[in-house]
Amino acid sequence: MSFVPIIEVKNVRKAYGEKVAVDDVSFAMPPDAILGMLGPNGAGKTSLIRMITTITAPDAGQIFFHGEPLSGYHPTQIGYLPEERGLYKKMYVGEQLVYLARLKGIDQATAESRAKEWLAKFELENHWTKKVEELSKGMQQQVQFIATVLHDPKLLILDEPFSGLDPVNATRMRTEILRLHHAGTGVIFSTHRMEQVEELCEFIVLINHGQNILNGKVSEIRRRFQDNRFHLEFNGSLPAGMGDYFQLLNPTPSGVDVQLSATQTGNDLLRYLLDHNVHLITFRELLPSLNEVFIKQVTKLGPEAAAPAV
Numbered sequence: 001m002s003f004v005p006i007i008e009v010k011n012v013r014k015a016y017g018e019k020v021a022v023d024d025v026s027f028a029m030p031p032d033a034i035l036g037m038l039g040p041n042g043a044g045k046t047s048l049i050r051m052i053t054t055i056t057a058p059d060a061g062q063i064f065f066h067g068e069p070l071s072g073y074h075p076t077q078i079g080y081l082p083e084e085r086g087l088y089k090k091m092y093v094g095e096q097l098v099y100l101a102r103l104k105g106i107d108q109a110t111a112e113s114r115a116k117e118w119l120a121k122f123e124l125e126n127h128w129t130k131k132v133e134e135l136s137k138g139m140q141q142q143v144q145f146i147a148t149v150l151h152d153p154k155l156l157i158l159d160e161p162f163s164g165l166d167p168v169n170a171t172r173m174r175t176e177i178l179r180l181h182h183a184g185t186g187v188i189f190s191t192h193r194m195e196q197v198e199e200l201c202e203f204i205v206l207i208n209h210g211q212n213i214l215n216g217k218v219s220e221i222r223r224r225f226q227d228n229r230f231h232l233e234f235n236g237s238l239p240a241g242m243g244d245y246f247q248l249l250n251p252t253p254s255g256v257d258v259q260l261s262a263t264q265t266g267n268d269l270l271r272y273l274l275d276h277n278v279h280l281i282t283f284r285e286l287l288p289s290l291n292e293v294f295i296k297q298v299t300k301l302g303p304e305a306a307a308p309a310v
């Protein structure tokens, strides 16, 4: 590993009574990465996040923040947007943001100016003296996001940050997350929305039944799971008997996917097409989507399929 991870989780275990929620999980996260934490319902993601944020402690194993064993000081460097939102409904927006930033060690004047700046980014500057309960659900979520970033944390942990936001506000929040990432903030992003992970995350950790069953770079994982499928686009038509040699999927008048068998290669397919004078426009390997990888790993493979760490 050629970097000091912002978070390193080493052989961490957490049980609630008989229920083992996190079972010997290890992974390391590069300092300025966006890491997707994925897994089916009940997999153990929230339990793991709660240990990273020091809300609970592991029964066994260790967690390091920038190489230091996690301690009471580190939460000031972490911003956590939990899935169950937790603002004080009766408190005024501005007052609440300043209060939460002060808890993270920010002085009053800085907290006020940052809160105003952030509210303006979300076009909420006129809501400073509104009670949280007077805001819509989406607005409350934006205010809670602001509370998560106001103390300028080195690590952001965002649980389903886009849920309930309209497309304009979801895009706005995505832009702000990416801006923080480019400024060097690490982001752990927990969601069930695979297309969001594909779009935002360079790394993933896939948790299933409390165990880390797959982790690494998204691009390498997709390549690792490639299953010999190609996409063709062409002018004219394909040879009439092509289906006797190759499994053709999703045909359209000008394109088709080809699933090769274990003994066929891309070169075999290309040779066949050229020998039969097919006028090719596109010939490319199809990599599985993260959704396909997720379903394959979670439904078919057990923990023995664990992959090497990042």
Ligand SMILES: Nc1ncnc2c1ncn2[C@@H]1O[C@H](COP(=O)(O)OP(=O)(O)OP(=O)(O)O)[C@@H](O)[C@H]1O
Binding pocket: 016, 019, 020, 021, 039, 040, 041, 042, 043, 044, 045, 046, 047, 048
């Ligand atoms: N406080 C608790 N007491 C007892 N069991 C718990 C507690 N918290 C979580 N669990 C159990 O631990 C397991 C992991 O739960 P966890 O909330 O970490 O999953 P998750 O991956 O975050 O799920 P989801 O995607 O549904 O939010 C589940 O079986 C859950 O029922």
